[in-house]
Amino acid sequence: MILNFRNVYLDNASTVCGPYEAKGPLSKNFDKKYTDDLYCKEKSFEKAEIRLLEDSIKILLKKTKLTSKDIDLVIAGDLLNQITSSCYGALNLKSPFLGIYTACATSIEGLLIGATFIDSGKVNNALISCSSHNMSSEKQFRNPTEYGSPKPMTATFTATGGASALLSNKPSKIRVVNGLIGTIVDFNQKDAFNMGAAMAGAAADTLYKYLTETNTKASDYDLILTGDLGKYGKEILKDLMLNEYNIDLSKNYNDCGTMLYDLEEQKEVMAGGSGPVCSALVNYSTILKDLMNNKYKKVLLIATGALFSPIMLYQKENILSIANLICLEAI
Amino acid sequence: MTNKKYDALVKKHTPKENKAKYALIAFLVGGTLGLFGEVLIRIYIMLFDISRNDASTYMIITYIFFASLFTALGFFDKLVAKAKAGLLIPITGFAHSMTSAALDYKNEGPIFGVGSNVFKLAGSVIFYGVVSAWFFGLIRYLWEVLS
Numbered sequence: 453m454i455l456n457f458r459n460v461y462l463d464n465a466s467t468v469c470g471p472y473e474a475k476g477p478l479s480k481n482f483d484k485k486y487t488d489d490l491y492c493k494e495k496s497f498e499k500a501e502i503r504l505l506e507d508s509i510k511i512l513l514k515k516t517k518l519t520s521k522d523i524d525l526v527i528a529g530d531l532l533n534q535i536t537s538s539c540y541g542a543l544n545l546k547s548p549f550l551g552i553y554t555a556c557a558t559s560i561e562g563l564l565i566g567a568t569f570i571d572s573g574k575v576n577n578a579l580i581s582c583s584s585h586n587m588s589s590e591k592q593f594r595n596p597t598e599y600g601s602p603k604p605m606t607a608t609f610t611a612t613g614g615a616s617a618l619l620s621n622k623p624s625k626i627r628v629v630n631g632l633i634g635t636i637v638d639f640n641q642k643d644a645f646n647m648g649a650a651m652a653g654a655a656a657d658t659l660y661k662y663l664t665e666t667n668t669k670a671s672d673y674d675l676i677l678t679g680d681l682g683k684y685g686k687e688i689l690k691d692l693m694l695n696e697y698n699i700d701l702s703k704n705y706n707d708c709g710t711m712l713y714d715l716e717e718q719k720e721v722m723a724g725g726s727g728p729v730c731s732a733l734v735n736y737s738t739i740l741k742d743l744m745n746n747k748y749k750k751v752l753l754i755a756t757g758a759l760f761s762p763i764m765l766y767q768k769e770n771i772l773s774i775a776n777l778i779c780l781e782a783i
Numbered sequence: 784m785t786n787k788k789y790d791a792l793v794k795k796h797t798p799k800e801n802k803a804k805y806a807l808i809a810f811l812v813g814g815t816l817g818l819f820g821e822v823l824i825r826i827y828i829m830l831f832d833i834s835r836n837d838a839s840t841y842m843i844i845t846y847i848f849f850a851s852l853f854t855a856l857g858f859f860d861k862l863v864a865k866a867k868a869g870l871l872i873p874i875t876g877f878a879h880s881m882t883s884a885a886l887d888y889k890n891e892g893p894i895f896g897v898g899s900n901v902f903k904l905a906g907s908v909i910f911y912g913v914v915s916a917w918f919f920g921l922i923r924y925l926w927e928v929l930s
Contacts, residue, residue, distance in 0.1 A: 496890040591887055595904065598883035600860030602805075602867040605798045640786040641793070649793040653784070687796040696784050 453632075454665050460567040460628040462780060463577070463618040465736035466511035468504050470612025472586065472721065473733060476713045481737035482613075483511045490587055490612065497597070498536060501585035504614030504729075505530070505541030509581060512616040523547040524575035527566050529558035530583045530728055531610070532592060537583045541614070547579070556651075556680050557634060557757030558582045559615065559732040560776035564631045566619045567778075576621050583614040584727030593762055594644075606646040608682045608726035611712060615732035623783075625744050631778040632662045636759065641771045644760060647726060648685020648709075650771040651756035655681065656692045658754060658775035663699065670699050674748040677739065678775075679731035679755040680709035682723035708734035731755045743782040750781045805867050812869025820846065843874055850875035854882040880904035 467482045470492070474485040484507055486492045492500040505528065513519065526545055528538035529552040542549050554561045559582045566578030587597045589610040595601050619628065637657050641650040655678045663670065670676060670693075681689055686707040693699040708731040709724030735753055742748050759772040820842050827838035850870075853859035859879055863870045870876055884903045888896035902909065 498890075596880075596883040596887035598854050598857065598860050598886050599880060599904065600863030601871075602864060604800055639784075639789045646793070646797065649797070652793075653789060656784075684796050684798065688792055691792055691796065692784070692789075 454630050454662070455564060455568060455571075455633065456630045457567045457571045457628050459621050459623075460570045461620055461622065461624040462563075462626040462628055462740065463620045463622070463624045464512060464515050465617035465740055466508045466515060466615065467733050467737040468507040468511065468614045469733060470504070470586065472609070472718065473611060473613055473712060473725075475718060478712060478734065478738050481741060482733070483508075483515075483737075486612075490585075497585050497587035497591065498532065501530065501532070501537040501583050501588050501612075501614070502540040504585065504612070505537050505581055505583040505616075506544065506614070508583070508614035508616040509541065509545060509579065512579065512618055516618050518577075518618075520545045520547060523577060523579050525550065525566065525569055525578040526581065527552055527562040527578060528581035528583075529553050529562060531555060531589050537585075537588075537614075538581065541583065542581065545579075554634075554774050554776065555757035555759055556584075556726055556728050556730065557755040557774050557776045558728040559617075559735070560631070560679075560753060560755035560778050561633070563617065563619065563628070563778050564633055564776060567628045567631065570619055570621050578619045579616060580619060581614065581616040582728040582732050584610050584612065584729040586610045586612045586727075589727060593760070603722060604645050605722060606643070606648060606682070606684050607722045608647055608680060608709060608724055609713070609721035610727040611680075611725040611730040611733060612727075613729040613733050615729050615736045617732075617736055625782060626740060627781045627783050629750070629779040629781045630666070632658055632665075632776070634658045634774040634776045636772050636774050638770050638772050641773075642765065642768075644762070644765060644771065646684070647680075647758040647760065647771070648682040648723060649688060650758045650760070651679075651773045651775065652681055652685045652688035652692060654773040654775040655679075655689050655754050655756045656696070658777050659693065659752070660697050660699070662752070662777050662779075670701060670704065673750050673752050673779075674704060675739070675751040676701065676705045677731075677735070677751065677753050678705075678707045678709075679757070680724065680726035681707045681756055682709045682726065683715060684723055685756075686710060711738075728755075728757075739780075743780060746782055748782065750779065753778050753780065808866060809868035809872070812866040813873060816846075816869070816873050816875065846874050847878040850878035851882040854879050855886060877905055877908065880908075
């Protein structure tokens, strides 16, 4: 079901990134960079992630000239167990808080919830945050951070950063048009080193439903952007859309995971970036700017999340995935 | 779209890993490590006038020390990513797995952190090593009793 929004605007956004992202092609667009310290001056990677999220909130408040008292609702999520970074990172705001989780689809889930709250008139604004940290994720989902296990080419690299956006009912340059909450899909994928393959099916499902229900074509949008499918997942999606639904994505489609890093130069990222903040870093730093500068008029942002649990995978279950979609328009 | 059709699509867009190349790297790196180990054993025998058995224990300790040190200094994981099984299968990989786990959990303290996580990766190796040693010991014992 399409969620239509009448009076919801994306006021401003902020991005903070780590060393690998600072070396990437979008580096100049980020508000704050920890260029050489993965610990971000903290004692642990978990605390570093909290700091990244906190930093992004502080920068956003400064940019929008608001104080924490002005924020009606905070919605945040991340990858760590008990969405730790979000809870600790939002502590100092002292605003009503909603914690959310759909893995790497979290940022758009937050925008959809926030936009719905504003559209209903319950709140005037909502601050949407997310974060991820390469090392804290490695530690939780894979191997110890200093353990150099060989990875296949399809593996993706969790982005390090914090990103926040402010939704408001006050008109600004970018309007939130509508969106689609994704459904959980299962395409029988079991390879934890090929998340792109697990998520491409979810992206296709959401995009096809959206285009059908809004009765629009892919070419009606200046840009269709998926979250973190990576180099190979991107090809799966393009192939799937063309052969299954006859929708051509060759002209105006890209994937944030392949944009955040220079895949030729930064070999350590393998197939590209991932993590909740991957799409948020690209969307909030670069795509919003392009919308404000009228380079794009209307874009579809699809954040893709692999709802991956190591425990369920060890119990021989599949990797589930979901994709949330939001449509932004420059006015 | 059926799962079967989707699987075919995923397979089509999954790059082939160059297994022959990885095997060759592992063979060369592992082999060099073995060769160097033999050199170390000879040196230890000459220097300390000890038995070959003792010298090979010293060699193993040397490898464990350097693998752990390089892990702590933060560059061993990059070497492993390049050399792959060549560094992971020898004793260096075992030391690397323990040191990296210990480093990762130092913030959680000595009991709930380092102590309970240091064998996170190496635990399986030790457990199944002990179990299989017990079975092989039993087989050998029965063999001797029967013959």
